[in-house]
Amino acid sequence: MNLLEAVRIVAGRELKVKLRDKTFLFSTVFFLLFALGSSVLPAVLASGPSSVAVAQASPYEQKLRDAGLEVKVVADPEKVVRDGDADAAVVDQGGKPQVVAMRDAPGDVVRSLSVAPEVHLLDPDAVDELAKFLVPFMFALVFFFTSLTFGIQIAQSVVEEKQTRMVEILVAAVPVRALLIGKVAAGGILALAQVALIAVVSIVGSQFSDDAGNLLPLLAPAMSWFIPFFVLGFIMLAALWAAVGALVNRLEDVSNAGMPVQLLVMLPFFAVIFLGDNPTAMHILSYVPFSAPTAMPLRLFDGSAATWEPFVALVLLAAAAAGALLLGARIYEGSVLRTNGRTSWSAAWRDRELRGI
Template sequence: MNLVEAVRLVAARELKVKLRDKTFLFSTLFFLVLALGSMVLPAMFAGGPSSVAVVQASPYEPALRAAGLEVKVAADPEKVVRDGDADAAVVDRGGKPEVLAMKSAPGDIVRALSVAPDVRLLDPDAVDEVAAFLIPFVFAMVFFFTSLTFGLQIAQSVTEEKQTRMVEILVAAVPVRALLIGKVLAGGALALAQVALIAAVSVAGAQFTDGGDALLPLLGPAMSWFIPFFVLGFVMLASLWAAVGALVNRQEDIGGAGMPVQLAVMLPFFLVIFLQDNPLVMRILSYVPLSAPTAMPVRLFDGSAAGWEPFVSLVVLAAATAGALLAGARLYEGSLLRTNGRTSWAAAWRDRELRSV
């Protein structure tokens, strides 16, 4: 059996096991519901347009209807408001509109009657402040939790095979390196599928929100670049997580052995979140392999990255991923069949016993 066939066999096995895992299925469903709810629920609980009462042939009725308000024609608009049948009323007082309301006038009614001044935007392409904060946060959260969750699952899978001595049977059937590559590819495929589902549900849910249609075109380029950055970044970290799983013999030891990898995931996450408004720091982070999967899409979203920058950053990330794969494979091979306690990173790196397997 050659390496490609062995990798395909291992990846297929990992996919079948994971797709039957109720925890994985439940977590995927949970994230989908959460993504849809975060988009749809605010719009649902925001309520409909305000209702406003006017007299017959009111000069203000066309403007109120054009604003999408619910207009009720009544002989006594004030009575309609007092009876609770309308949020407010608009009457004429000396040729000027007057809003009648019980406690406070709904803002949409006041805006409908206001004369908006001419506005000239000096920076028409500027991103809304709320979106400018949330989008980097979402990119960082997706990469952080996905790489951490699926990475830990890969490590746990490797350790479980060591505990049950299943790994000895697998090594006898396929090359050791095929086990590593197959697990990483299967985990990457599942992670990317989960992210794609969440993105699709979020885009669909955005159709129910105000401003969603305007925001999606701005997100398009960043989301399209996020995919290759996400894939390479995930493979880079997943290969190290597989090595972590091979270093230990018990599930309880994964946290301690994987602390360097956890720090490598957490540090870029917090840097992007807290320093997203610092152009120099974000430019540097977009070329650092551990932070590039989130920093570069963020810069593409806010328009601060030149057209050539994502290509250069992607090449740097690809080189780092190749190096991580080689390092992860060496650590994985040097510790997979060790069953006499936890193996140190240095000992796994030096061990060449399984190089010929």
């Protein structure tokens, strides 16, 4: 059996097991509901247009209707407001409109009667300040939690196979290296599928927002580049997590053994969040493999990256992912069959005998 066929078999097995895992299914449904709620609820819960009362033959009736307000034509507009049947009333006061309300005048009623000045935008394509904060946060959050969650699950899967002696049966059928690559491939497929589902649900839900038409065209280039960066970044970290699982024999030890890998995920996450408004720092972070999956798409989103830069960063990330696979495979081969306690990284690296299995 060649390596490619072995990887396909291992990946298929991992996918079947994971798709039957209730924890994975529950987390996917939870994230989908969270994404849907985050994009839909603000629009659903937003208050509708104000109801406004006007007298018969009011000169302001049509203007209020054109503004999308609920207009009620009554004999005594002020009385309707006092009775609570309308949010406000518009009456004529010496040829000028007067808004009558109980405590606060509804903003949409006031705006509909105001004369807006001519506006000249110096930078019409500028990104909204709220979007400048939310988009970097969401990119970093997706990569951080996905790589960390699936990475730990890969490590735990390796440990469980060691505890049950299943790994001894598996290495008798397929090459040891195929086990690692198959686990990484399966985890990558599931992670990308989960992220894609969340993105689709978020985009569909955002259609309820009035700002969707302005934000989505700006997000498109960053999102399209985020996919290859995410895949390579995930492969890089997943290979290291698989190696972590091979180093230990108990699930309780995964956290301590994986602390170096956790730091490699956490430090870039906080760096992108806190240094997002520092052009020099973001320029550097967009080329560092562990932060490039979030930093480079963000620079593409705000327009600070040149056309050639994502290609260079992607090549560097691909090289780092290949190096992580080689390192992870060597550590994995040197420790996956050890059952006499936790193995150090250096001992697993030096072990040539088990790596030959």
